[in-house]
Amino acid sequence: MAHRHHLTPATLHALEATFDDLATRYPVDPPQALLVRVRSQAGHVHRLLGARMTLAEHRRLLVVGGWLQLLGATLHVDLGQEHAAVARLRAAEALGREVGHPEITAWCHETGAWQLLVRGEYERARELSRTARAFAPVGSSVAIQAAAQEGRASARLRDAAATYAAIQRVHRLAGALEPRKGLEHHYQYDPGKSLSYTATTLAWLGDPAAESYAREVIALLGPGDDVRRWPRRVATAHLDLALTLLGGDRLDEACAAAQQAVLSGRIVPSNHWRALEVVRAVEARRLPEAPGLREAYQALHPAAGLR
Incomplete structure (x- = not known):
C-alpha cells in the first residue's frame, strides 16, 4: 500500500497566499497568462486531496480549491470562453456548498450574473444577482458586487427606479465596508470602484450624469497619455464617456474617447460588446471617424469583425 504524505500547514498557507496573489494580479495581468497560473494551482490542490490531513485541513484545502475554480471561471468569462466558465463555476459552487461557504456560493452567482449580462440576458442576470445577494454575508464585498x-x-x-435604488445601495454598502485584504484583490471590493460602477450604470441608463463620474475615474486613475499603462477601469470609463457623449450629440469628443478606449489594449474579450456598441453608434451617425474606429475595434480580437 502506498504511503500517503501528510499535508503540512506550510503547504496550505502557501496555497492560500498564492491564491491571494493571483486575485491581486487580476486587475493588471492579461487574463490568458493568469489563467495558466490558476490552472496550475488548481491542479496542485487536486493532487493534494490524496494526502493525509485533519478535517479542518481538508476544509481549508477545499476552500482554496473553490476560490481557484471561481477565479478561473472569471478569467474564462473575460476571455469569452463560455463553456469553460460554466464548468468552473459549477465546480466552485459544488465546493462552496460542500464546505458551507456562503461567500464562495454568492460569488458564483454574481459571476454567473455577469456572464448573463455579457450575453445580453438582462432579466436572468438581474434574477441571479438577487440570488447572489441572498447568499452574500452581511457587509461582505460580494454583497456590494x-x-x-x-x-x-x-x-x-431601462428600469430607472431599480437602477437608482441599486446605485444608492452600492454607495451605502461601500461606505461601510471594512477591507480585509488589499484593495487590488479581485474579491475585496474597492470603495473607489463605486465611481466606475456608477459611470457605467448611468451611461447604460442614458443619464447624462454619467459624464462627470467617467471623467472623475479618468482623472483619478489615468496616468497621462501612456495608454499602455492604463488599467482596465480607465479604458471602461472612456467607453462610458463615449456612450454618454454620443447621447448628448457631442460627437467629436465621443469619437476621441472611444478611440482612446479601443487603442488602450485594456479591453478584455468579455467587454468587446461594449466597445462594439459605441462603434455601431458612431457608424449609425455616419461620422467620418467610423471606419478608423471599426478598424481599431477589429484589431482587438481576430473574430471581432464577425460580431
Whole structure:
C-alpha cells in the first residue's frame, strides 16, 4: 500500500497566499497568462486531496480549491470562453456548498450574473444577482458586487427606479465596508470602484450624469497619455464617456474617447460588446471617424469583425 504524505500547514498557507496573489494580479495581468497560473494551482490542490490531513485541513484545502475554480471561471468569462466558465463555476459552487461557504456560493452567482449580462440576458442576470445577494454575508464585498450587477442589469432593462435604488445601495454598502485584504484583490471590493460602477450604470441608463463620474475615474486613475499603462477601469470609463457623449450629440469628443478606449489594449474579450456598441453608434451617425474606429475595434480580437 502506498504511503500517503501528510499535508503540512506550510503547504496550505502557501496555497492560500498564492491564491491571494493571483486575485491581486487580476486587475493588471492579461487574463490568458493568469489563467495558466490558476490552472496550475488548481491542479496542485487536486493532487493534494490524496494526502493525509485533519478535517479542518481538508476544509481549508477545499476552500482554496473553490476560490481557484471561481477565479478561473472569471478569467474564462473575460476571455469569452463560455463553456469553460460554466464548468468552473459549477465546480466552485459544488465546493462552496460542500464546505458551507456562503461567500464562495454568492460569488458564483454574481459571476454567473455577469456572464448573463455579457450575453445580453438582462432579466436572468438581474434574477441571479438577487440570488447572489441572498447568499452574500452581511457587509461582505460580494454583497456590494451583487448589488452592482443588479443595478447594471436594471439599467439595461431601462428600469430607472431599480437602477437608482441599486446605485444608492452600492454607495451605502461601500461606505461601510471594512477591507480585509488589499484593495487590488479581485474579491475585496474597492470603495473607489463605486465611481466606475456608477459611470457605467448611468451611461447604460442614458443619464447624462454619467459624464462627470467617467471623467472623475479618468482623472483619478489615468496616468497621462501612456495608454499602455492604463488599467482596465480607465479604458471602461472612456467607453462610458463615449456612450454618454454620443447621447448628448457631442460627437467629436465621443469619437476621441472611444478611440482612446479601443487603442488602450485594456479591453478584455468579455467587454468587446461594449466597445462594439459605441462603434455601431458612431457608424449609425455616419461620422467620418467610423471606419478608423471599426478598424481599431477589429484589431482587438481576430473574430471581432464577425460580431
